Amino acid sequence: MLIALFPGDGIGPEIVAQAKRVLDALAIPGLTYEEGLVGGAAYKAVGHPLPPETLDLARRADAILFGAVGDPDCDSLERHLRPEQAILGLRKELGLFSNLRPAKVFPELADASALKQEVASAIDLLIVRETNGDVYFGEKGMRKTPEGLREGYDIMSYNEEEVRKIAHQGFQAARARRGKLCSVDKANVLETSQLWRDVVIEVSADYPDVALSHMYVDNAAMQLVRNPGQFDVIVTGNMFGDILSDQASMCVGSIGMLASATLNDSNQGLYEPIHGSAPDIAGQGKANPLATVLSAGMMLRYSLNLADQADRIEAAVARALADGARSFDLGGTMSTVEMGDAVLAAL
Amino acid sequence: MLIALFPGDGIGPEIVAQAKRVLDALAIPGLTYEEGLVGGAAYKAVGHPLPPETLDLARRADAILFGAVGDPDCDSLERHLRPEQAILGLRKELGLFSNLRPAKVFPELADASALKQEVASAIDLLIVRETNGDVYFGEKGMRKTPEGLREGYDIMSYNEEEVRKIAHQGFQAARARRGKLCSVDKANVLETSQLWRDVVIEVSADYPDVALSHMYVDNAAMQLVRNPGQFDVIVTGNMFGDILSDQASMCVGSIGMLASATLNDSNQGLYEPIHGSAPDIAGQGKANPLATVLSAGMMLRYSLNLADQADRIEAAVARALADGARSFDLGGTMSTVEMGDAVLAAL
Ligand SMILES: CC(C)[C@H](C(=O)O)[C@@H](O)C(=O)O
Ligand SMILES: CC(C)[C@H](C(=O)O)[C@@H](O)C(=O)O
Numbered sequence: 001m002l003i004a005l006f007p008g009d010g011i012g013p014e015i016v017a018q019a020k021r022v023l024d025a026l027a028i029p030g031l032t033y034e035e036g037l038v039g040g041a042a043y044k045a046v047g048h049p050l051p052p053e054t055l056d057l058a059r060r061a062d063a064i065l066f067g068a069v070g071d072p073d074c075d076s077l078e079r080h081l082r083p084e085q086a087i088l089g090l091r092k093e094l095g096l097f098s099n100l101r102p103a104k105v106f107p108e109l110a111d112a113s114a115l116k117q118e119v120a121s122a123i124d125l126l127i128v129r130e131t132n133g134d135v136y137f138g139e140k141g142m143r144k145t146p147e148g149l150r151e152g153y154d155i156m157s158y159n160e161e162e163v164r165k166i167a168h169q170g171f172q173a174a175r176a177r178r179g180k181l182c183s184v185d186k187a188n189v190l191e192t193s194q195l196w197r198d199v200v201i202e203v204s205a206d207y208p209d210v211a212l213s214h215m216y217v218d219n220a221a222m223q224l225v226r227n228p229g230q231f232d233v234i235v236t237g238n239m240f241g242d243i244l245s246d247q248a249s250m251c252v253g254s255i256g257m258l259a260s261a262t263l264n265d266s267n268q269g270l271y272e273p274i275h276g277s278a279p280d281i282a283g284q285g286k287a288n289p290l291a292t293v294l295s296a297g298m299m300l301r302y303s304l305n306l307a308d309q310a311d312r313i314e315a316a317v318a319r320a321l322a323d324g325a326r327s328f329d330l331g332g333t334m335s336t337v338e339m340g341d342a343v344l345a346a347l
Numbered sequence: 348m349l350i351a352l353f354p355g356d357g358i359g360p361e362i363v364a365q366a367k368r369v370l371d372a373l374a375i376p377g378l379t380y381e382e383g384l385v386g387g388a389a390y391k392a393v394g395h396p397l398p399p400e401t402l403d404l405a406r407r408a409d410a411i412l413f414g415a416v417g418d419p420d421c422d423s424l425e426r427h428l429r430p431e432q433a434i435l436g437l438r439k440e441l442g443l444f445s446n447l448r449p450a451k452v453f454p455e456l457a458d459a460s461a462l463k464q465e466v467a468s469a470i471d472l473l474i475v476r477e478t479n480g481d482v483y484f485g486e487k488g489m490r491k492t493p494e495g496l497r498e499g500y501d502i503m504s505y506n507e508e509e510v511r512k513i514a515h516q517g518f519q520a521a522r523a524r525r526g527k528l529c530s531v532d533k534a535n536v537l538e539t540s541q542l543w544r545d546v547v548i549e550v551s552a553d554y555p556d557v558a559l560s561h562m563y564v565d566n567a568a569m570q571l572v573r574n575p576g577q578f579d580v581i582v583t584g585n586m587f588g589d590i591l592s593d594q595a596s597m598c599v600g601s602i603g604m605l606a607s608a609t610l611n612d613s614n615q616g617l618y619e620p621i622h623g624s625a626p627d628i629a630g631q632g633k634a635n636p637l638a639t640v641l642s643a644g645m646m647l648r649y650s651l652n653l654a655d656q657a658d659r660i661e662a663a664v665a666r667a668l669a670d671g672a673r674s675f676d677l678g679g680t681m682s683t684v685e686m687g688d689a690v691l692a693a694l
Contacts, residue, residue: 114573115462140538141538142541149508155500156482159497190501195498196499199497217589222593225462247594250568
């Protein structure tokens with residue numbers, strides 16, 4: 001089984017290195033690794049954020065462990081050359097359409113959230129975000145209005161097949177959890193959302209055991225602040241999912257702890273921490289590697305079918321936290337490597 | 348000066364009635380009132396959520412005091428007949444493009460937020476949301492893909508003139524406050540946002556005294572949870588503004604207290620509480636009328652140029668709260684009318 005390691009920019013290399021140490025410690029037979037260039041690092045080395053060799057490696061791999069992309073040096077590049085294009089390109093080229101973002105408070109860190117402790121500690125939700133369609137990938141461009149004004153445009157759309165696929169992901173995830181699915185849209189304004197809602201309702205016929213509800217996105221943004229504990233699984237489109245999943249992770253508080261997976265039809269997946277490349281602390285050994293370690297755990301679970309080993313990683317992270325391991329973002333002073341040491345010790 | 352009263356659905360008539368009492372108590376010479384049907388109430392009476400007589404009254408009025416629209420009985424109507432179309436139609440037909448939503452914690456209610464008290468009490472921000480363009484009003488519809496699949500689509504766009512107008516609103520508001528403007532977009536993905544950002548930067552040349560920053564919408568949703576006190580004025584498009592302004596109001600906690608204004612080029616405005624029609628408590632005298640009372644205050648300030656009278660309303664509301672007036676949503680037992688009484692007593 002081939003794992004592609006894409007460390008990327010900023011703190012990416014530091015945190016991926018610790019996740020790799022943890023994977024190595026599990027001594028899983030038959031795992032091989034190849035490293036690839038992505039993001040600003042790839043642009044600087046070879047002139048493109050997602051070079052052909054990287055894309056080729058991604059296609060060959062069973063799973064991708066991804067650090068982070070984003071580099072202030074690249075801010076003034078044309079959009080198609082910016083680091084973020086690596087992640088968008090990988091999602092599109094590999095058909096990685098189902099982005100899973102669990103948000104749950106670690107009991108030891110319940111006070112880290114800006115939300116009141118009783119509100120934050122009730123959070124245990126999963127956002128299932130579609131990542132192959134919507135206004136992200138529709139036709140877009142600059143044009144002139146009839147009066148000669150500059151105008152930017154982007155076409156938002158979903159077809160029934162795209163919605164059906166992600167709806168099944170949402171229902172299946174809900175079935176494996178607490179049996180509640182909330183579909184988020186803006187059907188009072190958008191035709192794209194109206195189709196979304198119609199198709200989610202059609203798919204729900206296959207899941208009589210899952211309780212389906214619908215919520216407008218503005219209300220969902222309110223409810224995620226007021227009472228995030230009400231949610232089990234949220235399924236939503238690419239644009240709304242981008243916003244709500246970041247909001248939900250911040251509700252948890254310790255964003256350095258949150259992992260994510262993005263899967264395609266053959267369970268090939270890209271695994272990454274939800275935080276960014278943090279250029280301000282890059283290279284200083286201050287980054288918290290736990291979100292990346294937990295992403296490696298998700299990788300073992302979803303793409304490599306090694307649930308036992310995934311459980312071991314998760315237990316080791318929980319144990320390290322319980323034993324007091326705290327990086328700077330968690331109010332402690334432990335370095336990136338020391339946090340890796342703590343997980344290894346707990347394994 | 349003509350004020351159009353549009354009570355609408357659910358608790359709308361109850362809360363508008365209290366705001367009207369407060370306006371009457373100010374005995375402002377030359378104010379006249381006419382009432383119009385909107386929303387589900389209008390649909391049920393005459394078959395359309397925004398009947399021609401209502402639109403005509405709105406055009407003639409100097410300002411509109413709006414209750415709320417939304418009626419579960421109308422959920423299965425076609426979209427163009429649903430109550431929400433009243434508000435969308437008024438915004439579009441009257442050119443009401445600049446939606447102002449102040450969010451600030453009342454000291455007496457600082458504990459009402461799900462956010463920690465020290466986080467919530469630092470909130471003092473204004474969201475300036477564009478409400479005449481974006482994916483709300485672009486071409487939209489259902490079509491078939493080449494493979495015969497149902498597809499919903501909505502075109503998102505902004506032209507430079509639309510962005511320029513709302514950018515000026517944002518900069519002017521920032522100048523009148525703490526001098527900080529944060530423009531929120533998704534320029535790493537959307538061409539519409541790229542134009543937005545370019546034009547906001549162009550307009551900033553006229554406001555060297557305002558500190559301009561840019562933030563992606565996903566990050567803004569995080570920052571509104573993590574540290575909402577960092578914001579002074581946020582300017583953003585229709586879609587992102589819908590989500591972020593609802594999120595921000597929930598951060599404040601007491602959503603029954605928050606007012607809004609939507610202005611056009613001639614300072615004609617629509618004033619409404621940011622909460623909805625609350626059909627579950629309609630007709631029970633339990634609704635909090637203070638957001639509508641404060642909306643009437645904004646109306647006096649922005650459309651009628653009566654800042655002194657607006658100050659009086661705001662002071663009376665603050666006084667009533669300080670004296671212990673609490674409706675059900677604020678943890679008390681006072682009825683809608685009793686809350687109105689409390690404001691009148693404080694005037
Ligand atoms: C980097 C950016 C293009 C990306 C997105 O908007 O999808 C990121 O915010 C994410 O959520 O993975
Ligand atoms: C009712 C709805 C169409 C409206 C909107 O999305 O603009 C509402 O949510 C608002 O924010 O005023």
